[in-house]
Amino acid sequence: MGLRQLLPYQQNMESISKAGLDVILRTPKTCDLPQIKECDRGTIEPNILDVNYSSWVVSFTSLKNFTQKHIDFCHCDIAQMKHPSALSKFDRMMTAAKGRKIVVFLDYDGTLSPIVDDPDRAFMSDAMRSAVSEVARYFPTAIISGRCRDKVYEFVQLTDVYYAGSHGMDIMAPLRHLKNNDGKYQTRAVDKKGNEVVLFQPAQDFLPAIQEILKVLEEKTKRIQGVVIENNRFCISVHFRRVCKEVMEIRPSIKWDKGYALEYLLDTLGFGSSGDVLPLYIGDDRTDEDAFKVIESRGEGYSIIVSSIPKDTRASYSLRDPSEVKSFLLRLARWKTKLFY
């Protein structure tokens, strides 16, 4: 069954857009895509697949090791060969970061937790939790997720991390650097540790419309097996995993995304005017590209895509999967401790 059958009603779509909401169809996450079927060139030998990935991560200098046949086969163009592994380039990255303040930003699904069929069971391993906790000991660390902020906290359970949910439309940030005239979408709250914080929710006005659409979607899809509707507070995910492997997102059509959230957090963490800050963002999804773009336009910082297959990205570096993310985070924390001794 396809999307049209599930949400067929032109009328619904019209009311969604009248309410000022966008409907975005997201392709499945990386690991949903069986690598072999992704290529339309017939049977692929496993080692060739590996060459495909390698040629995406290699730098120009290693390019001479690949024959033209490999390059043609893999559809690799020069522009794609710019995402070296953040693990293999770690020393170089950190040499350039010396004396700068690194602020770490992490996506959740597909970055800190593996992609699984049931969105409610995307648990993070204890090992990953302690890696994130280590990093947060030494660097300001924030998680920016498409999920509802409370849900991400439920999974992560770390109090020394800042959280932004709904693709950055629901940010809990420290109060200390807040300017009085920072706008109407900010309210004071208290975090899990009892500290006064600020909640920045630029899509607040859309909440009634989102709730209305949520009710309609739940009603219309309740008899369709395999559809999971996720209430992410300021946006809705409709998972069709067992129906047609698609995820539809409904979100307010406002100029706000993970990139804006990154900048907002840098500001409220006190790095707004600091010239020596280096944002480091790790994410695997199309929505993370907005944050990569911000890092690219700042001209400083590190953007790292998590992907085990080549894909179009603005990120400068890559990691294959959450287990490489964990290794990278541990290395980052250790690097910082070495600087102290």
Ligand SMILES: O=P(O)(O)OC[C@H]1O[C@H](O[C@H]2O[C@H](CO)[C@@H](O)[C@H](O)[C@H]2O)[C@H](O)[C@@H](O)[C@@H]1O
């Ligand atoms: O920004 P993120 O933290 O990456 O969140 C984006 C979406 O992630 C979740 O969906 C994805 O992960 C699920 C669990 O592994 C998987 O079942 C689904 O197919 C993926 O699309 C989450 O469920 C969504 O609400 C988030 O928007």
